[in-house]
Amino acid sequence: MLKKIKEIAFVLSGKLNANTQSKIIFYHDVHAPNRCHTDMSTPMDLFKQHIDILKAEGYIIVPEIKNPNAEIQINFDDGFKGIYDNKAYFVEHQIRPTVFLAISLIGKEGYLTTSDILELQDLGFIFESHAYAHENLTSFNDKDLHFELQASKQYLEDLLHKEVKEICFPIGYFSNRVLQFCKTAGYTKLYSSLPGNYFNTRNDGLVYRNLVQFSSPSEFKAIINGAMSPFFGWYKRKQYVHPDDKR
Numbered sequence: 001m002l003k004k005i006k007e008i009a010f011v012l013s014g015k016l017n018a019n020t021q022s023k024i025i026f027y028h029d030v031h032a033p034n035r036c037h038t039d040m041s042t043p044m045d046l047f048k049q050h051i052d053i054l055k056a057e058g059y060i061i062v063p064e065i066k067n068p069n070a071e072i073q074i075n076f077d078d079g080f081k082g083i084y085d086n087k088a089y090f091v092e093h094q095i096r097p098t099v100f101l102a103i104s105l106i107g108k109e110g111y112l113t114t115s116d117i118l119e120l121q122d123l124g125f126i127f128e129s130h131a132y133a134h135e136n137l138t139s140f141n142d143k144d145l146h147f148e149l150q151a152s153k154q155y156l157e158d159l160l161h162k163e164v165k166e167i168c169f170p171i172g173y174f175s176n177r178v179l180q181f182c183k184t185a186g187y188t189k190l191y192s193s194l195p196g197n198y199f200n201t202r203n204d205g206l207v208y209r210n211l212v213q214f215s216s217p218s219e220f221k222a223i224i225n226g227a228m229s230p231f232f233g234w235y236k237r238k239q240y241v242h243p244d245d246k247r
């Protein structure tokens, strides 16, 4: 019942806030039946329905958004193994998601190994930083925060043989201090978990993302057309830590 009410609320919000501006959508993993690595994972059947809806609604799935309208970038957080298990689907549909890796999770049970990561990179998957320990960045003192940002960047640049200039905040939390430290460490694009359109009025590199991992087809259709916008303030109150005095 509650699920149905939520779905109706999303659909109504989607109609009220309708827009086809470019957006980032994000997931944690995908899985075929009986091979699920995390309870945050999306069944492949549902993921395929999402992809079909994007196409039907006139969106193009791109590795990086360049245009203000009708483009969708797909993110996966944490580097779970299911994207490797299901890589053939991504290749077949020319989907090149950005996957955010937390260094401490690489190679653990249910997560990508370094060789999985390199194989996926060759197939067009893009890898960027999700910091080192996968913990709330606002909880670190200055010295440890610097390590989280710098050591993860260095590790990935050595592994991937490319520059790593994008980071996604673990668990979504950030603050002015985190933004400043990210910039100093050399990150130019900072992925939050605040919902909204890709192009916004900010000039500090912070981008918004819309979580869709459990969205039913009708919720998903509403979200890609702007239904999350009214919830921005709620998410911001939760994820933007102010003041951040963990120095």
Ligand SMILES: [Zn+2]
Residues within 6 Å of the ligand: 077, 078, 130, 134, 169, 170, 171
């Ligand atoms: Zn994460």
